[in-house]
Amino acid sequence: MISVVILGAGNVATHLFKGFEKTNDVSVVQWYNRNASSLQPYSHLVDVTDNLEALKDADLYIIAVSDDAISELSSSLPFKDKLVVHTSGSVSVYDLDMKLKRGVLYPLQSFSKAAKLDFDNVPICIETIDKKSYPLLKKVAVSLGSPTKRINSDQRRVLHLAAVFVNNFTNQLYRIGHEITESEGAEFDLLKPLIKETANKIEDMSPFKAQTGPAKRNDKKTIKKHLKQLDNEHHKAVYELLTDSIKRTHGRKKL
């Protein structure tokens, strides 16, 4: 049984706690937060504390706090040479205090507080400085049911950046689709099957091959029609830039 202490009370921390509750290989022996009252709902399930000096001994300490707070919290830990990881996509593993055995468990998924999370669908990217720490971190990730992948800092940084494109930016395109349809009294819901199909299509086809539409075909007439339809200058700018982007990718435009 691997003993774990979780530090932080945000979405990642909470989903990790709930995930570990279901495993037989990992036991959360303590949950720390600066403000212990946010952990109150869980205090019948686990020892909670707001006192770093009272931290229990454990095989692994998981820091799941906001990016800006990781470094300082790691320095405040009242011990050394213990295995401590953070869960951020963009913070360096070297931002953890060097008195510690350092690593990263980066779950590549979008965490909402409300939504239920199935760790089967959350790849966990593992990074360690000390190779010896890897097997334990892998065991912890596997216990959650997650696919795991050992990566380095550059790969983690680039995955975090790419995640912004495929998640945040994609969601903003859904938002623009929502604005455009509702402005004419059309139902955004009619687009949902298409949205799902677009995401499912790349399961076994590259996004390059999966592309269709007027920009890919360089169908100037339809593109012109669409630009004329858009009265929001900002939507127009997005249309133009992404049409341009598709043209570049598909050789419709000289680079």
Add this chain to the structure above:
Amino acid sequence: MISVVILGAGNVATHLFKGFEKTNDVSVVQWYNRNASSLQPYSHLVDVTDNLEALKDADLYIIAVSDDAISELSSSLPFKDKLVVHTSGSVSVYDLDMKLKRGVLYPLQSFSKAAKLDFDNVPICIETIDKKSYPLLKKVAVSLGSPTKRINSDQRRVLHLAAVFVNNFTNQLYRIGHEITESEGAEFDLLKPLIKETANKIEDMSPFKAQTGPAKRNDKKTIKKHLKQLDNEHHKAVYELLTDSIKRTHGRKKL
């Protein structure tokens, strides 16, 4: 039994033919294409022709050819007062020759030749000039298993435009994610669960509520880091514009 003639041999025509083959309510009595040889693989299943003068009598004629060819083909039809629809998202119903009873059956989905298509996931938007044509078109769409929605031309145009945002542009963001990850030897596959979750999340949450990430939080430090990471000027432009777009939507930026 509703009798149908299909005109055209592209993706939409082919998927419609295959869809109708499975129903008991619609019978495809003939399939026309300018070049009959592309229909040869189906000639044991249906009467095929390249001769407009030889068109059979039917309850409905479905023109599923490229946008530019719809108007001319409708004018070439050697009859009048029969029900003729096209399947385009962006062509006006009035582009069909006025000698005909005119309508539109617009399937709102991305059609690939290879990919199997389940019409359960293809909303069909119905438009008619003559109200009396509506029940038959609805029956035809329902026979395929599709959800249907009666819409007007403005709504169809706007759905077609929004589809470009949520399908073509989204797919291009996947492509950029692919380029970024592969450039560092990271696996694009690790992002696929996140891509699916992003699409699934809006099933019962508005894209506005579903948004997360550095732009939404106005996390300047991470945004700056990301921009520094991007060495492709074009990817940088997409990052900047969509970050700006999210900030506008979420009140992080004065309009």
